[in-house]
Amino acid sequence: MGESRIKPSLVIIPLLLSIVGFVLAMLALFAGTGPQQRALEDYHLIAINMSNFGHDLIASATSSSSEPTSTSDGSFWDTIESGLSDIGDDITDEINDIANDYADRIAEELGISQWYSLHIMTACEGDFAPNATSPGAWYNTTNCTSQQAGVQLNLTDILTREIDAGPLGISASDLPIPDAVTETVEYLNNFLLAVFILYVLGSGFSGLSFLACVVVLTLRRDIGRATLLANASLALLAALALAIGSAVATAISRRGVAEINDRGADAGISAIAGTKFMIISWVAFAVMFVALLFWAVPCCLPRRRNGVRFRGAAISSPVHGATEKKRARNSSDSGRGLLGMFRRRH
Template sequence: MRPIAVIPLVFSIVAFVLSILCLFAGTKPGYMEEYHIITVNTSGLGQNLFKQSAAPSATTPACTKPTSLGSLISGAKDCVEGAASNAVDEIQNIANEVAGDIVDKLSQKIGIKQFYSLHLMNRCEGNYKPNATDPSASKNVTKCSNQTAMYHFDITTPLNAELAKGPLNLTLEKLHFPDDIQDGLDGLSVGLNAIFVFYAIGIASSGIVILLCPLYFFFGLPMLTLLNSCLASLSFTALIISSAIVTVVQKKAAGFINKYGGKVGIEAYPGGKYLALTWSSVAFMGVASIVCAIDYTALKRRKRRELSEKGEHGRC
């Protein structure tokens, strides 16, 4: 028996489950939506008049107790300025709240959803709650597209379709939506397809490792150990390639969407949780492949030593 086979078995199971989650995350509304590859925030589309800039707050002058006529005049001036500054801050806070409400109402008025998230096999869409400008806003997914292998992320088609249904009968062209955004996404389609292929290879290989580990545990044959080691290494290699491509795709997609979309109120952000999930699967499968390789090497050396000892006894 080879008790060490338990280690690659456990780690392969974990890697297998994590890889499956990477493949099927976000395939239906509310299912692992936070594990998106990238999300495009479209809540600002069409409301450039309501851009908000963060300005440094001025120090409010303090009211001091007067000690002379001059200090009395100066103190009165500081108190008036302080009151005016506080009033301006209060008005700004109210304006920010109103602007957040305007963003929500405007996106509803023109008929678009406030975000579109890319998952490996589909796209989800919905609105932010309580509103799009709230720093702690959460996603309310209203719809997800059908699962499709090698899914291609198209942002312009759903936006145009929803704008056409809206009461204002707008188009992306009228909103000056940059073609560079969809062109960039089209250019990344090869990478998105490769991600799916390598995930499939990694999942299939780790699945076979899981099936072979019981035989590996009870019999420990060199050829069986070698096969397990090769499959574990194949799974590890496939998962590390898919994870690397995901990392690059996230960075590039967010980069050009923010570069060209900022002018029309669109921004994108990559999914950090998805990266953590996919690289975790790489780590677990890496441990499994290393253990398999070490055990195969040890088993091979033991067989050679046994053959050598038999040869020496034979000569005697």
């Protein structure tokens, strides 16, 4: 008799889960592959905002407006001083507004991009659209590196090259990047190869889990322990790789954002965490974990044979018990009949 632990038709559940896990893992892996992938630019590990970099170039303009000093202690002069102070504050506010508008165009004037992002396989750059200060501004990608495992973002070299070639004709040495920011970017670079390997493994095992589900549905045979263990192993490897990859990516992204925002603020450099990337990454892990449970839980349950549960050598079939009792009665009746015949003859 065949052995069955779950109905073959139920395999559609882990099949769909494996498809979702595979697609999400691939999206995380291939996001940021070029300007044509603008919709996926949001799915970065981290984005470095350079739209205010070099704001100290206009610091002299704002410092030119100073409050008038008092020349007398009399009430008449106090009134004049108060009036001049109000006028000075208005002028300062106007200058600050102009400075803020100009700060939105600083990156363009310097010849650099307003943001630089880091993905698993690429590093991209571009501008905010419609502008950096607009609420809900989106990422307008202008350039991305070629896809490669363990991509490296050398922010210092990129900015040096772009500023030197920019329209202002200034040297990049006039606008040095804080060492702490450079060290943080290098820290992120050190983990990218490991993250790449983990996501490749996660997407690969998710794909194999999907194919295994297809095979089970195609054959439509009873699902035994060996089939359960094989599919559970694939789901386990996929979930494990995606869990570790998501944990590492989340940790380095959050640390990078905290370090850059803390130490790069004075230079007008800030960072933005890749929230959307983290969401699809952890969801990919979650669906593969549910698929793992689908295959693993039946392994812990008693197996079924034609609707009858068996656990080891113990038999719990009421039909089987009734048959054995009937055979015992027949054997007993036969024994008593032979014994009566023997007694009559003697």
